[in-house]
Amino acid sequence: MSIEQQISRKQRPPFHDRTKEAIEHPFLQKAVRYTQDRLRGGKKRAEAEIGNWEEWRLKAEAIRRHTVEHLDVYLDQFTTNVENAGGTVHFADTSQEVLDLVTQIVRKKEARSIVKSKSMVSEEVDLNHVMEQQGVEVVESDLGEYIVQLADEAPSHIIVPAIHKNRQEITRLFSKEAGKLLSEETAELTAFARKRMREKFLQADIGITGCNFGVAESGSVVLVTNEGNARMSTTLPDTHIVVMGMERIAPRWRDLDVLLTMLTRSATGQKITSYVTALTGPRREGEADGPKEMHVIVVDNGRSSMLGTGYQDVLHCIRCGACINVCPVYRQIGGHAYGGVYPGPIGAVLTPLLEGFEGWTELPYASSLCGACTDACPVRIPLHERLLDLRADEVETKQTPWSERLAFKGFGVLAEHPEWFEKAAVMGHWMGKPLADQEGFLQKGPGPLKGWTDSRDLPIPAKTSFRKWWRKEGKQDG
Incomplete structure (x- = not known):
């Protein structure tokens, strides 16, 4: 069993074994460097085009700081407006509560198939495997997520989940799924994935998505994709389930404008992604498409424990991956060596905060403390300082040898x-x-x-x- 498969099943080998395998993996080394350089270069060009990048960073930081400081107010407003639009809001304190809520909805609908758009929170709670254990088919509709799902592996990057897979490996995975040998041509591989996804979209009883931002003033759920799969996942199935981290709130649409400006440029250098989808409640009377029911599950899973502490600003993260794309440690070991859902500097900080130090004591030390992550962060989270804080906490709580x-x-x-x-x-x-x-x-x-x-x-x-x-x-x- 590969390290990637062991990680996906919560059977992590020791940290040094994970890093050793990554360093000795020739394709991973080449792929990570290429992707880091491409994404970092795109971000640099976007910074130059916008002209006053630091001013935008200050605006984005102020919005996220204000939102998290008044999170209870905005969550209440968001909940009220989702329900006014016909949706249902559920609050889940733990990963088990998330799984219980999804299971209840699935059983009520007698669902047998689910299509998913990209969702890091669903990765946190291991949603796919739990649903599959209950006999429910779950299919990832994001191409990168679909590839790692077929390989039974975890994503290795927040925005490029299959960065560690080469064309030959993808061809073998798709050929096995297709039941026939496919060529390594990109056109044939993508055509297969597109055909398979269309079949799954039409058959699915439930669509599950994450949530890039929830707009409090309207109760809208905003999804950011480049493939359009989120629109299909939310339009064709009769039931739509949103799994959203409790901090993913934007107070107003004008705040969302700033956050989207920073998210897309920091992630890939794009001015805007191909699809920004805003969903406000389920299908209304007279509308031709859309789900009949919309359920929004607001997930805590350790996030509230950061409120009022020195780690509160970690909740400002907008999941762009900019810190990953400049990190010299990630450049050497890739994403799976971190062992958790979130790789790179943000993962080294966030994972111990969400799950506790047990099993994660090495992560705060998986950094050179160069500060590149802090400089790259579009919402100015001082990540290298938080890594130092975690190291100090480990010493104070006697987590060190x-x-x-x-x-x-x-x-x-x-x-x-x-x-x-x-x-x-x-x-x-x-x-x-x-x-x-x-x-x-x-x-x-x-x-x-x-x-x-x-x-x-x-x-x-x-x-x-x-x-x-x-x-x-x-x-x-x-």
Whole structure:
């Protein structure tokens, strides 16, 4: 079983095993670099075209900050307006409550088939596998999501889910699904996917989507896609279920204008995506299409625990993926090595906050702290600072190994006593000298130093400390 399949089934190998496999995967290395460069380049061009990018960032940050600070007010307004338009709103505190609500709707409708548009929150709660266990067919209608679904893998990028798949792998997946050998030509592969999707759209009893933004002043659900699959998922089935993170609110349409401007440019460099779909309630009397019922499930799943804390600004995220596209760590290890639904810097911050440190203690350290993610974020989330905060929390809650805590405690004692520190440095020089090369570097460090020397050299302490040298030179110079 591949690491991607293990991750999708919550059977994660250790973090270092995941990163090692990613680093040794030649196609992944090539694909990630190409995609990062292309998306980052598109964003840079979009920034230059708009001209006053920092002003737009400040506007977007102010909107998201205001919204999250008054989230209860806007959620109440959004709920009222969804219900006034004929929809039904459900609130789910946990992932299990989300699954229970969807299951209730599916059973009530006696549904046997579901088509889905892209939804990261549904990935959070493992919705597809739970529905399939109940005998309900679930088909992802986004092309990238469809590819990783056929492979029984998790997405490896927020906006490019199948970044890690090459043409040959996709051809094998599609050929198996088609029951015949397909060529590797893009036209034939996309034609197969289009034909298969049309069949599923027409057969589906329920359509499930995520929600890029919910507009509070009208109760509208806004979906942003490049393939039009969201429109098909919400138009043809009789029942539409929206699975939405509780923070995905825009107070007014004029606020949405700013957020969409930043989302599309930050994600791919586009001025606007091919399809921006706004849905306000189910089908009305006299309308020819649209669902008969619309259910909006507002998901907490750990988000409310960030409110009123130093991590509240993480909820400002608009899921553009800009931080991923500049991250040097993601560039080396791709998305699956992070192990969670959300990869990259935002995933390294968000996953431990949503799920707790257990099983995720490595993620806050999966960063060089270069700050590129903070500079790239269209809503100015200080991601590298939040990574430092998480590291501090790990230390305070004793999530770090006891050996590490003991080592730093010992260092603290030495640092408080300069004469001890100086003697320890001299001792370190003589102890390290037999292990060092001619230039005084450790190439293969013992014990905990091995992790450092596996990728870089480590100089042994100098024979004479700077303080001792300074005292000697000071005497000579009077």
